[in-house]
Amino acid sequence: xxDLLITYDVSTETSAGRKRLRRxxxxxxxxxxxxxxxxxEVSVTEVQLLALREQLLNVMDPTEDSVRIYRLRQPxxxxxxxxxxxxxxxxxxxxxx
Amino acid sequence: MRHLLNTLYVQTQGSYLRLENDNVRVDxxxxxxxxxxxxHLDGIVVFGNVLLSPYLIQKLxxxxxxxxxxxxxxxxxxxxETPVSGNVLLRVAQHAxxxxxxxxxxxxxxxxxxxxxxxxxxLLRSAREAAGEDAPALRQAARDINAQIAxxxxxxxxxxxxxxxxxxxxxxxxxxxxxxxxxxxxxWLGERTRRPARDPINAVLxxxxxxxxxxxASACQAVGLDPQIGFLHALRPGRQSLAxxxxxxxxxxxxxxxxxxxxxxxxxxxxxxxxxxxRTVTLTEDGRRTILKHLQERKGEEVYHxxxxxxxxxxxxxxxxxxLLAQHLRxxxxxxxxxxxx
Numbered sequence: 082x083x084d085l086l087i088t089y090d091v092s093t094e095t096s097a098g099r100k101r102l103r104r105x106x107x108x109x110x111x112x113x114x115x116x117x118x119x120x121x122e123v124s125v126t127e128v129q130l131l132a133l134r135e136q137l138l139n140v141m142d143p144t145e146d147s148v149r150i151y152r153l154r155q156p157x158x159x160x161x162x163x164x165x166x167x168x169x170x171x172x173x174x175x176x177x178x
Numbered sequence: 179m180r181h182l183l184n185t186l187y188v189q190t191q192g193s194y195l196r197l198e199n200d201n202v203r204v205d206x207x208x209x210x211x212x213x214x215x216x217x218h219l220d221g222i223v224v225f226g227n228v229l230l231s232p233y234l235i236q237k238l239x240x241x242x243x244x245x246x247x248x249x250x251x252x253x254x255x256x257x258x259e260t261p262v263s264g265n266v267l268l269r270v271a272q273h274a275x276x277x278x279x280x281x282x283x284x285x286x287x288x289x290x291x292x293x294x295x296x297x298x299x300x301l302l303r304s305a306r307e308a309a310g311e312d313a314p315a316l317r318q319a320a321r322d323i324n325a326q327i328a329x330x331x332x333x334x335x336x337x338x339x340x341x342x343x344x345x346x347x348x349x350x351x352x353x354x355x356x357x358x359x360x361x362x363x364x365x366w367l368g369e370r371t372r373r374p375a376r377d378p379i380n381a382v383l384x385x386x387x388x389x390x391x392x393x394x395a396s397a398c399q400a401v402g403l404d405p406q407i408g409f410l411h412a413l414r415p416g417r418q419s420l421a422x423x424x425x426x427x428x429x430x431x432x433x434x435x436x437x438x439x440x441x442x443x444x445x446x447x448x449x450x451x452x453x454x455x456x457r458t459v460t461l462t463e464d465g466r467r468t469i470l471k472h473l474q475e476r477k478g479e480e481v482y483h484x485x486x487x488x489x490x491x492x493x494x495x496x497x498x499x500x501x502l503l504a505q506h507l508r509x510x511x512x513x514x515x516x517x518x519x520x
Contacts, residue, residue, distance in 0.1 A: 111200035112215060129217060172218040176186040177491065178193065178204055178211065 083130060084153035087113070087121040087137075092145040104140045105148070108133065116169055122153075122161075124172070184218055185400075185501075187494065189225045191250065196231035219243055223400055223497075226250030246400040257399060265402040271507040272420075276407050279335075285423075285506070285514050286336045286410040290343045292427030292516020294327045297350045299519050300430040304357035304438065312356040322349040339410065343426075350430075355379065357438045364448045365441055374458035378451045379437070381459045385466065386433040387425070389473060390496075394428070395421035397496035401504050424499055431519035432476075432492060440472055485515045 087109055091102040109115070112133050113123030125133060137148050154160045163169060186202065188195065194205045202219070204211040222238065223246045224230065230245065235258065238245055244265075245258040259265075275281045298320045305316035326346040333339045347370070355367045367379040375381035395418045398405040408419025410426065440446040450465030461469070477493025490498055499517050506514040 107199055110213075112217070114215070125217065170212070170214075172184060172214065176184050176214065176219075177494070178186070178188045178190050 082124045082126060084155055084157045085113070085123045085125065085130070086151040086153055087123055087148070088151075089119050089137075089141075089148045090146060091119075091141070098142075098145060101140055101142060101146065105137060105146075108136045108140065114169055114172075116163070116167070122157075122169060124157075184220065185497070186214065186219050186222045187225070187497075188222065188228045191225075191227045193224075193228045194231075195222070195224075195228065195234055197234040197237050202234065216241065216243070221246065221400075223248065244402070248396055248400075268402050268504055268508060269404050269407075271509070272404055272407050275507055276409065276413075282409050283333070283336055283339070285503075286339045287330055287333060288514045288516050289410045289423050289426050290339050291327060291330050292518060293343065293429065294323050294330070294346045295516075296427055296430040296519050297346060298323045298327075300434055300438075301350065301353065301357070308356065308359075315353050315356055319349045319353040322346070336410065343410075354434075359442050360444050361441065361448060374460075376457055376459065378448070378459050381451060381461055382437050382440075382446065382465075382469065383433070385461060385469060386437055386473065387429065389470075390428060390433050391418065391421055391425050393493070394418075394424040394496045394500075397421075397424065397500040400497060401500040403500060403504055403507075424496055424503070427499075427516040427518075428495060431517075432495070436469075436473055436476055440469065445472065482520060484518055484520070 089105050089109075091105055092098040093102055106119075109121040109123070112125060112129070113121045116122050123133070134150065141148055158171070188204065190206050190211075192207055193211070194208075196203050196205070198213065200217075201213045201215050202222070203213050216237070221244045222230075225248050227250070235245060239258060247256045249255055275285065301316045301320040301323070305313045305320065308316055323346045326342050326349075329342055330339065333342060351367060351370055355362070355365060358365050365378055367377060370380060370383070375384050395405045398418075398420050403420060405418045405421045406416075407413065408417075408421075408423045411417065411419035411422045413419055437446075445468055446465060450462050450468065452460050452462055454460065477491060479492050480489040481492055481495070482488075483490045483495070483498060485502060486498060495517055502511065503514050505511045
């Protein structure tokens with residue numbers, strides 16, 4: 082699994098832009114966890130990363146929007162410091178609800 | 179490379195799980211609890227009154243993630259069969275392993291080693307709390323069991339492993355009643371007798387072992403292993419040999435420890451037993467309820483699991499062990515690592 086940080090900036094001046102924003106957000110939610118408003122942490126396999134990138138590129142408008150995908154250094158917990166209202170859940174830890 | 183995915187266990191009664199944007203969304207009593215991306219999960223295990231939306235069940239089926247339904251108390255009820263599950267391959271691997279004498283011996287040895295090590299841990303822990311002459315006797319029994327652990331690698335057949343295990347069990351049960359510190363004149367243990375129980379300790383042990391065996395069988399089934407194909411236990415019609423195998427290493431630390439605690443805290447007293455004519459002993463309904471409640475509470479207690487390196491509730495240890503065994507059978511692990519209690 083690769084840990085990724087995805088951030089985006091989608092222009093919301095037009096209704097088409099707001100629609101793109103919703104769709105980009107939806108794609109990110111499907112793959113990972115929202116850690117801040119337009120910041121997602123995602124852990125995926127190489128194959129899933131290709132699919133994710135493809136979906137994002139299909140939706141965004143390269144002249145108006147920007148999407149950045151960072152690879153996080155692993156192990157994540159060692160290299161990410163989070164403060165404040167952090168809602169990240171370690172999805173490899175036991176999931177008992 | 180196989181990615182180790184996670185299993186979602188839902189125990190909260192009244193939970194509602196549904197599909198939302200390739201995530202499992204969990205609501206409890208109409209209130210949003212959490213959202214988990216599906217690609218992290220290899221299956222969902224639900225206990226008792228947990229509702230799954232039909233779209234979620236279908237999505238899980240299509241993506242080869244089985245749903246296992248257990249009762250609130252952990253008894254296996256049903257498991258969804260996905261179009262192509264790793265299930266059959268795992269079972270073939272399991273059958274192939276039992277046909278291979280060397281591999282069967284290796285698994286049996288690790289299971290026995292885990293059991294003996296945990297018996298030792300249990301005795302030494304009681305020795306630290308014991309008074310007077312009990313402590314040296316418990317320590318001596320622990321040393322005897324340690325000697326048997328040293329002999330294990332020399333065993334060349336599964337029968338020899340069973341022999342070593344039996345020798346250790348005798349040392350263990352000889353001093354078992356020394357771990358008790360209350361109502362000693364009532365709680366004594368002659369020898370291990372199954373049906374019928376001849377003394378109160380056997381009656382409790384039998385009851386607790388039955389519950390634990392059921393949990394181990396559920397765990398086997400939840401992982402997709404055939405609970406009847408065991409390694410240390412001989413195959414017999416109707417016998418859940420693999421479940422009994424999985425239980426071995428858990429007996430001392432999960433079951434025996436609970437019995438000792440219940441008696442020492444005087445939660446189980448002579449009043450909880452019925453002595454029948456012909457020297458058989460059974461538990462009263464109150465006694466059974468006391469034990470169930472204690473076991474259920476204990477299941478929630480977290481212990482450190484040395485292999486996964488995580489804190490795990492005791493109730494999930496059989497599931498973790500069944501998954502580790504499945505990984506070994508598939509060839510992802512060189513050997514089966516038993517659970518060693520600290």
